[in-house]
Amino acid sequence: DAKDDTVPHIADKLIAISSGKGGVGKSTVTANLARAFAESGMKVGVLDADVYGFSIPRMLGVNVQPTLIDDMIVPAISDGIKVVSMGFFVPDDSPVVWRGPLLHKAITQFMTDVAWGDIDLLLLDLPPGTGDVTITIAQKLPKAQLVVVTTPQPAAAHVASRVAAMAEKTNLSVLGVIENMSYYVLPDKSREYVFGRDGGRVLARKVNAEFLGEIPLDKRIREAADTGSSLFEAKVADDIAEI
Amino acid sequence: DAKDDTVPHIADKLIAISSGKGGVGKSTVTANLARAFAESGMKVGVLDADVYGFSIPRMLGVNVQPTLIDDMIVPAISDGIKVVSMGFFVPDDSPVVWRGPLLHKAITQFMTDVAWGDIDLLLLDLPPGTGDVTITIAQKLPKAQLVVVTTPQPAAAHVASRVAAMAEKTNLSVLGVIENMSYYVLPDKSREYVFGRDGGRVLARKVNAEFLGEIPLDKRIREAADTGSSLFEAKVADDIAEI
Ligand SMILES: Nc1ncnc2c1ncn2[C@@H]1O[C@H](COP(=O)(O)OP(=O)(O)O)[C@@H](O)[C@H]1O
Numbered sequence: 001d002a003k004d005d006t007v008p009h010i011a012d013k014l015i016a017i018s019s020g021k022g023g024v025g026k027s028t029v030t031a032n033l034a035r036a037f038a039e040s041g042m043k044v045g046v047l048d049a050d051v052y053g054f055s056i057p058r059m060l061g062v063n064v065q066p067t068l069i070d071d072m073i074v075p076a077i078s079d080g081i082k083v084v085s086m087g088f089f090v091p092d093d094s095p096v097v098w099r100g101p102l103l104h105k106a107i108t109q110f111m112t113d114v115a116w117g118d119i120d121l122l123l124l125d126l127p128p129g130t131g132d133v134t135i136t137i138a139q140k141l142p143k144a145q146l147v148v149v150t151t152p153q154p155a156a157a158h159v160a161s162r163v164a165a166m167a168e169k170t171n172l173s174v175l176g177v178i179e180n181m182s183y184y185v186l187p188d189k190s191r192e193y194v195f196g197r198d199g200g201r202v203l204a205r206k207v208n209a210e211f212l213g214e215i216p217l218d219k220r221i222r223e224a225a226d227t228g229s230s231l232f233e234a235k236v237a238d239d240i241a242e243i
Numbered sequence: 244d245a246k247d248d249t250v251p252h253i254a255d256k257l258i259a260i261s262s263g264k265g266g267v268g269k270s271t272v273t274a275n276l277a278r279a280f281a282e283s284g285m286k287v288g289v290l291d292a293d294v295y296g297f298s299i300p301r302m303l304g305v306n307v308q309p310t311l312i313d314d315m316i317v318p319a320i321s322d323g324i325k326v327v328s329m330g331f332f333v334p335d336d337s338p339v340v341w342r343g344p345l346l347h348k349a350i351t352q353f354m355t356d357v358a359w360g361d362i363d364l365l366l367l368d369l370p371p372g373t374g375d376v377t378i379t380i381a382q383k384l385p386k387a388q389l390v391v392v393t394t395p396q397p398a399a400a401h402v403a404s405r406v407a408a409m410a411e412k413t414n415l416s417v418l419g420v421i422e423n424m425s426y427y428v429l430p431d432k433s434r435e436y437v438f439g440r441d442g443g444r445v446l447a448r449k450v451n452a453e454f455l456g457e458i459p460l461d462k463r464i465r466e467a468a469d470t471g472s473s474l475f476e477a478k479v480a481d482d483i484a485e486i
């Protein structure tokens with residue numbers, strides 16, 4: 001049973017952030033959740049396991065490589081947040097084609113050989129979708145909870161059954177759904193729902209989970225993610241911090 | 244050599260639409276290109292090979308299943324466009340986990356056993372990314388050209404080297420790059436570059452291909468895609484038709 005090789009205890013709270021497909025803002029939400037929790041005083045670690053696009057280091061402004069001491073990976077630290085990304089170990093432009101046994105070995109090493117120290121919460125940025133890479137990682141997590149990031153399109157709710165099926169298969173509970181790019185705030189403060197409405201609420205109902213909130217489509221969110229700076233300076237993250 | 248089992252001649256022009264990651268609007272662009280070419284008088288076929296998210300039938304308003312005559316798939320027709328999707332043959336909510344030999348067989352059948360009839364142009368909606376499914380499909384195409392859909396973020400240009408590497412590996416030439424969600428038009432007609440600027444042009448330069456144009460982030464594009472209606476009624480597609 002794949003469950004037997006779950007990783008040893010890392011932190012009291014372990015939240016894996018997932019999405020049905022790429023481009024919905026999963027990594028952006030992970031980076032901002034990490035900041036929001038750190039800002040509230042928690043000791044936070046982030047493991048970037050999105051093998052198809054490692055963007056957490058950039059979004060958290062991490063420019064240094066983690067170090068290896070006695071065969072253990074010591075995370076990089078930025079704004080008090082500990083960060084380990086599989087991307088640190090892959091040359092920048094090489095297409096990561098992780099397959100089967102190589103992937104299993106790399107993931108296990110990332111999850112067992114990191115000296116996280118004393119952290120309260122570990123956030124894990126999962127690969128998008130519910131393919132075998134995502135399932136492999138999810139199966140190794142002990143008592144993790146899943147947060148699903150989606151966009152407002154009703155079609156996005158279609159992925160619900162796949163995420164729920166994955167959560168069941170890997171013994172994870174779905175903590176909640178965060179809807180991203182929910183609306184664009186016009187100069188007159190009215191809202192335009194560019195991608196439609198209610199995809200997040202429909203998804204939360206379908207997987208019996210809580211709807212955790214909406215995040216606006218806002219240029220400042222993208223600028224903060226591109227420069228690795230904290231959203232808090234832009235004061236846009238109030239929505240996210242409340243989550 | 245995988246090239247030996249390329250598909251027989253389908254149409255004079257074969258364009259495969261790809262993207263570095265999901266959620267950039269690849270299928271939306273494919274559907275709108277199909278309409279733009281059909282509107283200009285060409286006989287167009289669309290093969291939806293995006294095994295991770297079959298959205299072409301919905302976007303082209305196709306509600307009927309294709310039929311099987313003498314073991315050949317006869318495409319569904321909507322607004323004069325012939326459509327075949329692997330999604331027709333997969334139950335709606337079942338997570339498609341196509342692997343290895345099963346996938347090869349399904350793809351080959353879709354590409355050789357369809358009675359396209361006399362078409363001028365075949366558009367092929369590839370799966371997002373440059374993983375082995377995408378490469379498998381691309382290797383079966385005879386003289387196809389690749390169009391890459393991207394969004395404006397500079398990070399999106401990172402996928403360039405992977406798309407170029409894929410094109411080289413599969414003997415496809417990169418026809419050009421289309422940038423989608425380039426800007427949001429405010430009520431006063433000024434433009435807000437929500438996702439940044441120039442990712443498309445940077446990508447086109449990196450892969451030595453033409454920059455084919457920008458498509459705005461516009462609610463009407465999403466509404467047309469969700470209802471399977473033609474953008475032309477919304478007169479938003481002028482940009483796309485010019486491409
Ligand atoms: N709410 C938002 N407003 C504006 N841009 C956003 C928002 N969320 C994400 N983005 C941008 O969209 C792009 C995709 O986000 P990312 O987090 O990389 O998605 P994913 O991890 O789901 O692939 C990034 O350029 C990011 O900056």
Ligand SMILES: Nc1ncnc2c1ncn2[C@@H]1O[C@H](COP(=O)(O)OP(=O)(O)O)[C@@H](O)[C@H]1O
Nearest residue numbers: 265266267268269270271459460461464465468
């Ligand atoms: N230019 C655009 N403006 C507004 N919405 C768009 C635009 N392009 C795509 N969309 C919407 O974004 C979502 C993702 O598009 P889709 O074509 O499914 O992406 P992909 O095929 O790359 O995964 C869809 O809901 C679509 O309607």
